[in-house]
Amino acid sequence: MPSGEKNGETPSKTTVTVPKSVGNDSANVKADNSNKNIKAKYVIKSSGTVLLPNHDIPVPTKFNTTENVLDPFCDPEKPQKISFHDVTSAAFLIKDGVAKTPCPRSTSSDSYGMDLYLKKDFLQVTGSFKERGARYALLCLSEQQKKTGVISASLGNHAQALSYHGWKLNIPVIVVMPKAAPIMKIQKCRNYKATVIVDGNDMGEAKTIAMKMAQDKGMLYINGYDHPQIMAGQGTIGLEILEQVPNPDAVIIPVGGGGLIAGIATAIKALSPNTTVIGVESEKCPSFSQAMENNGPIHTPINNTLADGLAVPKVGYNAYVTALPLIDKMVVVKEEWIALAILRLVEEEKCVVEGAGASGLAAVLAGQLNELKGKKVVILLCGGNIDTTVFGRCLERGLAAEGRLVKFQAEVSDRPGGIYDLCRLLSHLGVSIKDIMHERAWLRDIYTVSVKVVCETRDWSHSMELKNELKKHYTNVEFSEEPMAILNNLAS
Numbered sequence: 001m002p003s004g005e006k007n008g009e010t011p012s013k014t015t016v017t018v019p020k021s022v023g024n025d026s027a028n029v030k031a032d033n034s035n036k037n038i039k040a041k042y043v044i045k046s047s048g049t050v051l052l053p054n055h056d057i058p059v060p061t062k063f064n065t066t067e068n069v070l071d072p073f074c075d076p077e078k079p080q081k082i083s084f085h086d087v088t089s090a091a092f093l094i095k096d097g098v099a100k101t102p103c104p105r106s107t108s109s110d111s112y113g114m115d116l117y118l119k120k121d122f123l124q125v126t127g128s129f130k131e132r133g134a135r136y137a138l139l140c141l142s143e144q145q146k147k148t149g150v151i152s153a154s155l156g157n158h159a160q161a162l163s164y165h166g167w168k169l170n171i172p173v174i175v176v177m178p179k180a181a182p183i184m185k186i187q188k189c190r191n192y193k194a195t196v197i198v199d200g201n202d203m204g205e206a207k208t209i210a211m212k213m214a215q216d217k218g219m220l221y222i223n224g225y226d227h228p229q230i231m232a233g234q235g236t237i238g239l240e241i242l243e244q245v246p247n248p249d250a251v252i253i254p255v256g257g258g259g260l261i262a263g264i265a266t267a268i269k270a271l272s273p274n275t276t277v278i279g280v281e282s283e284k285c286p287s288f289s290q291a292m293e294n295n296g297p298i299h300t301p302i303n304n305t306l307a308d309g310l311a312v313p314k315v316g317y318n319a320y321v322t323a324l325p326l327i328d329k330m331v332v333v334k335e336e337w338i339a340l341a342i343l344r345l346v347e348e349e350k351c352v353v354e355g356a357g358a359s360g361l362a363a364v365l366a367g368q369l370n371e372l373k374g375k376k377v378v379i380l381l382c383g384g385n386i387d388t389t390v391f392g393r394c395l396e397r398g399l400a401a402e403g404r405l406v407k408f409q410a411e412v413s414d415r416p417g418g419i420y421d422l423c424r425l426l427s428h429l430g431v432s433i434k435d436i437m438h439e440r441a442w443l444r445d446i447y448t449v450s451v452k453v454v455c456e457t458r459d460w461s462h463s464m465e466l467k468n469e470l471k472k473h474y475t476n477v478e479f480s481e482e483p484m485a486i487l488n489n490l491a492s
């Protein structure tokens, strides 16, 4: 059993010197406390964490597991690495059924200080890259398996991709989706004629249910991130990137169960070994980083995240052994940056991208990849399936993170015209009111009223102008704290 797996604890750490490649960040740098056990060096910043894999530690060739239903394609005792040849075979087979998506230069390259390219795989028919692996796995089935059909568990994107290509190829598909899966993704699978079962509190539970069902029905279970053909299919993105953006300095890839980065890194490192491969996770589901620290996949508690596509509690064994030697850096981002990235992609690139798909840009915005300034960088925008309600919330959070949505409270006169004067001041400053509420009962002075306002401004300096004017005119003004993007000196 990998160290730490028994009791679910991560190994203890102590402070060590900052490795040069991490840059000049003054934050804590930690690593495991004995030379022998060093797994990954990492830097903790207020904006998130950066981990550097220690490539001197051998990747285990065997793992123990307590899982009761085993998938023969993803056997922890015999983890399989995919090869470059697997990726090219996948590319050949799927070329007529999966779109080759564009990878244009970002219109905001200059403002990020990078020569930035965006690989728009959210433009696939079902809204994500998952079609690549799903179609390849379906095309590799035997004639009998094509008749019996396949089963899988997924938070949504793999389920949609499998349902869609199963429908197109006339192969029956059953998908088990956890209760937390976005409603829109569940409905889409039904539209693609799959049998959809909504069960399990998270991906882990949904997977157990689906695997048991596969056993009972004699159907093939296709793991959405760890099946070797799935990884090979996702790897075709790497081939396309290198064709569209020759010799990139770095490629940034979101990480959930690890299949996407495993496939892409296999292609990239075979053809362009000097390209840096960077993985990104949300702080709410850092299962690959935890696996790196543990020297093997380990169950990682998952919290609600904007990047629901990345919420996999344990990375795949095949994905881990394939990806780990090829990854140069793992970044764990805070959720606010993901919200801001979603907002920036809408405003600047006219792209609607879900949280998982936006997490690569989030790492850039958070300042966790500043060593890439001046370099040629590709960010993978791998999914666009975002619930409309979640999308609205993300945009609001993004605006708040940039200081363009602020709230304040001020005590104003309760005489006729008191609130009118406040509104006139806001109007004069060009500030737009989103919500306004006033209350009297708890104030000491019976001729005053406390007004709470949520409002939109142009930017943080406009918000500061508002704050100063309020302080000039009113007593007891409480104003929003300095937002995250401003603290990091990043707002444009």
Ligand SMILES: Cc1ncc(COP(=O)(O)O)c(C=O)c1O
Pocket: 128, 157, 158, 224, 225, 254, 255, 256, 257, 258, 259, 260, 261, 309, 310, 312, 354, 356, 357, 382, 383, 384
């Ligand atoms: C939009 C999106 N991005 C990234 C990922 C991560 O892929 P993987 O689980 O293969 O690491 C997923 C997985 O579902 C996804 O849906």
